[in-house]
Amino acid sequence: MxxxxxxxxxxxxxxxxxxxxxxILALAEASAGADGAHPLSEHVVLHLRNADPGxxxxxxxxxxxxxLLGYAHLADDPVEGPSxxxxxxxxxxxxxxxxxxxxxxxxxTAERPGLRLWAHGRGAAAGxxxxxxxxxxxxxxxxxxxxxxxxxxxxxxxxxxxxxxxEMDRDIDALLALNARAFVELPDQGGWTxxxxxxxxxxxxxxxxxxxxxxxxxxxxxxxxxxxxxGRAEGPGGQPDHPHDPLGEVYVxxxxxxxxxxxxxRALALAGLHHLRARGLTTALxxxxxxxxxxxxxxxxxxxxxxxxxxxxxx
Numbered sequence: 001m002x003x004x005x006x007x008x009x010x011x012x013x014x015x016x017x018x019x020x021x022x023x024i025l026a027l028a029e030a031s032a033g034a035d036g037a038h039p040l041s042e043h044v045v046l047h048l049r050n051a052d053p054g055x056x057x058x059x060x061x062x063x064x065x066x067x068l069l070g071y072a073h074l075a076d077d078p079v080e081g082p083s084x085x086x087x088x089x090x091x092x093x094x095x096x097x098x099x100x101x102x103x104x105x106x107x108x109t110a111e112r113p114g115l116r117l118w119a120h121g122r123g124a125a126a127g128x129x130x131x132x133x134x135x136x137x138x139x140x141x142x143x144x145x146x147x148x149x150x151x152x153x154x155x156x157x158x159x160x161x162x163x164x165x166x167e168m169d170r171d172i173d174a175l176l177a178l179n180a181r182a183f184v185e186l187p188d189q190g191g192w193t194x195x196x197x198x199x200x201x202x203x204x205x206x207x208x209x210x211x212x213x214x215x216x217x218x219x220x221x222x223x224x225x226x227x228x229x230x231g232r233a234e235g236p237g238g239q240p241d242h243p244h245d246p247l248g249e250v251y252v253x254x255x256x257x258x259x260x261x262x263x264x265x266r267a268l269a270l271a272g273l274h275h276l277r278a279r280g281l282t283t284a285l286x287x288x289x290x291x292x293x294x295x296x297x298x299x300x301x302x303x304x305x306x307x308x309x310x311x312x313x314x315x
Contacts, residue, residue, distance in 0.1 A: 037121025135313035225268030248276030
């Protein structure tokens with residue numbers, strides 16, 4: 001904290017006002033613009049926009065101006081334990097804001113040790129703070145990118161399999177069941193509920209043709225490929241949802257375990273990339289765990305290379 005400056009005010013609440021949410025999202029966007037990576041994950045942003053209960057929000061406020069200088073989101077999973085993400089205003093760096101938030105998070109979770117903290121981007125201040133507070137890295141998530149101006153292989157589907165766009169009433173239950181089977185080892189993805197899926201479908205970026213389903217001759221769902229676009233859809237207040245030129249994303253790629261090993265994942269990924277290029281995008285990104293050698297080999301063969309990374313720490 002700057003010598004002689006009045007102590008920061010820290011407000012903790014489980015209920016945010018509309019003004020609180022607007023200020024938090026604006027702070028996160030300013031941080032993303034300064035650091036090149038959004039400090040809050042998608043699920044936290046969705047929780048904020050939908051005023052979901054069950055989380056604790058820490059707001060660090062300038063006592064002189066009332067301006068929001070820092071924010072931390074604290075959730076508690078009954079199995080995995082507490083987890084947090086935080087953002088600090090670019091104008092308030094080196095004022096002790098991040099330290100104030102981290103220390104309060106540790107105090108609040110003292111009776112449930114094992115606090116997890118996400119640091120988004122290689123240069124994230126949250127990562128540096130975690131290192132000074134005794135956290136260990138437990139997960140590394142790579143962001144990979146490729147140009148959509150470069151050549152793309154054609155989509156070659158396994159024999160007897162066809163693609164079609166997602167239809168809400170027809171497909172939602174089958175898609176949720178397949179998602180759970182495909183991501184049984186990744187509960188943050190495989191544990192999606194119907195409400196989680198609907199919430200994403202209701203987002204401005206949702207593009208029905210960008211969610212392709214692979215089915216067999218009997219109509220059974222075998223896989224799905226989902227793309228999204230960052231930076232084009234309008235966010236709250238009429239502002240772009242990310243401070244950069246539009247980027248396409250291979251958002252989710254799921255294949256039913258019995259259907260794996262037939263090239264379906266590659267076909268779905270290519271179908272998504274062709275769709276993003278047809279929308280006028282020039283760059284595509286995706287996220288993959290650094291220890292998922294099989295997926296990394298697939299994405300590398302499709303022309304993706306490591307661009308950035310997110311890190312999950314545990315105290």
